[in-house]
Amino acid sequence: MTKDRTTFSGRRLGYNEVRQKELRNESRKKIVCSCSHWFGRMGWKLLVALVVVGVIIWQGWFFVRQFDPTQIRTLKKIEISGNRMLTWEEIIQTAQLEVGSPMSQIHVDSIQSRLLKLPLVRSVEVEESFPWSVQIQVQESSPLMVSLEKDGWKVYSERAMVLPMATSGAYQLPVATALSPMELQKIAKFLFAMKTFDEPLYRNVSQVAINQGQNGIEVFFRNVEYKTLFPIKVPTADLFVHYQLLVQGLPQELADIEILDMRFIGFAYTIPLAERHDNG
Incomplete structure (x- = not known):
């Protein structure tokens, strides 16, 4: 004979209500046992996988923070035209250009200003050509x-x-x-x-x-x-x-x-x- 049960408020529970409660408790126990059994067999693999993924994400974030896309484009070609008395070396040295420099560090206005300080330069045009070249067109001065x-x-x-x-x-x-x-x-x-x-x-x-x-x-x-x-x-x-x-x-x-x-x-x-x- 099933023992009568009551709630905290004193209400008496019927047989069917007690039985349903017991079935729910048994179901929870089965789920917990099943999860424990599965974790015992496969859980360590999941833990290792989570650790590996965490390390990859941390390394990737560190790389993203250090990555500078402007460093990909570097100066590879310098074209100079219009010079007769000025040598290629004089123009490059005055312009302060160097093959391998990041294109992000090349400023056309600054190059023009530096070249215009040369007495033999009357006018100069500097253009940056995508992806990695600079063109310098010089008009040399003449005696006036x-x-x-x-x-x-x-x-x-x-x-x-x-x-x-x-x-x-x-x-x-x-x-x-x-x-x-x-x-x-x-x-x-x-x-x-x-x-x-x-x-x-x-x-x-x-x-x-x-x-x-x-x-x-x-x-x-x-x-x-x-x-x-x-x-x-x-x-x-x-x-x-x-x-x-x-x-x-x-x-x-x-x-x-x-x-x-x-x-x-x-x-x-x-x-x-x-x-x-x-x-x-």
């Missing part, structure tokens, strides 16, 4: 003018930088007179513009200087006896076309002047010789 300094004659480029060349081969260049490096730069920009727009006219320049009093650039040409005043700002091609039209079209009218003033775009003024003023 000479100037007499305290330590002798010097040859200057289009950027008003001293060129490493003998003045004996530059006797035909315009002679620039400047009181400061800034004045030299203004003269260089003016002469380079003239050379670009009208090279024959540039080759006729004998002397050039900044006239601070007149706020202009004072130019003496070899084929005329008067001096010409041009605006200090960088000129356009029309300015030199205007000058050529005057010189070629009015040679007699310009023969007895002292200054041809072309500082004002579209206009030209003449100042007669001093003798004319003296004679009334």
